[in-house]
Amino acid sequence: NAGVTQTPKFQVLKTGQSMTLQCAQDMNHNSMYWYRQDPGMGLRLIYYSASEGTTDKGEVPNGYNVSRLNKREFSLRLESAAPSQTSVYFCASSEARGEAFFGQGTRLTVV
Amino acid sequence: SQQGEEDPQALSIQEGENATMNCSYKTSINNLQWYRQNSGRGLVHLILIRSNEREKHSGRLRVTLDTSKKSSSLLITASRAADTASYFCATYRPYNNNDMRFGAGTRLTVKP
Numbered sequence A: 001n002a003g004v005t006q007t008p009k010f011q012v013l014k015t016g017q018s019m020t021l022q023c024a025q026d027m028n029h030n031s032m033y034w035y036r037q038d039p040g041m042g043l044r045l046i047y048y049s050a051s052e053g054t055t056d057k058g059e060v061p062n063g064y065n066v067s068r069l070n071k072r073e074f075s076l077r078l079e080s081a082a083p084s085q086t087s088v089y090f091c092a093s094s095e096a097r098g099e100a101f102f103g104q105g106t107r108l109t110v111v
Numbered sequence B: 001s002q003q004g005e006e007d008p009q010a011l012s013i014q015e016g017e018n019a020t021m022n023c024s025y026k027t028s029i030n031n032l033q034w035y036r037q038n039s040g041r042g043l044v045h046l047i048l049i050r051s052n053e054r055e056k057h058s059g060r061l062r063v064t065l066d067t068s069k070k071s072s073s074l075l076i077t078a079s080r081a082a083d084t085a086s087y088f089c090a091t092y093r094p095y096n097n098n099d100m101r102f103g104a105g106t107r108l109t110v111k112p
Helices: none
Strands: A004-007 A010-013 A019-025 A031-037 A043-049 A064-068 A074-078 A087-094 A106-110 B004-007 B010-014 B019-025 B031-037 B043-050 B055-058 B061-066 B071-076 B085-092 B100-102 B106-111
Touching (some): A010 A019, A019 A087, A019 A106, A031 A074, A043 B100, B010 B019, B019 B031, B043 B061, B043 B071, B071 B085
Parallel strands (some): A010 A106, B010 B106
Antiparallel strands (some): A004 A019, A031 A087, A064 A074, A087 A106, B004 B019, B019 B071, B031 B043, B055 B061, B061 B071, B085 B100, B085 B106
16 A cells, blocks of 8 residues: 655756656545645645545645546646745645555656 | 734743643634644644544644634643744635645743
């Protein structure tokens, strides 16, 4: 039972490049989330998905897009990366109002 | 803005001592959760307390919730070096089962 799997674990991008962060969960959860964590700060919610086919903006959605491909997978796309998007990105899943399970994170550096 | 705020931001204690961290939140809640994050790793769920509960225990963890003060505390008893980590509280936004927000966390250091 892998839980929540994120790929890649590390990535360096040049300003203006695009990339997609992948996330998959095997716990049959309806809800999935993308957070970013900057040094010394807590997690800030970028987007979430309550169920397959639905997505909603969180606290800091600007500069990002998401796709809930199916119940298992929830991807985060940076269309034109900026240095301000340098961060650690976490994907999580849960049942509604329940305990969240997190992936190990993607460390993204934009130069 | 973040829903919860932890206090203190950092805490340093000796092994064997107790550690208390506090969380304040802004709006009504259905439940409040505590998570631990070891350096560079993903968050791990510790405990969930519902709005109609006042206290909950799990091993060496004790969580209290005071909805009238919109606050919660996490007590770790007889701390160990392995408890060194950041601790976060999290709540779901009102009337939304899927929008979960975290506080900035308390960085706990337990010295052997």
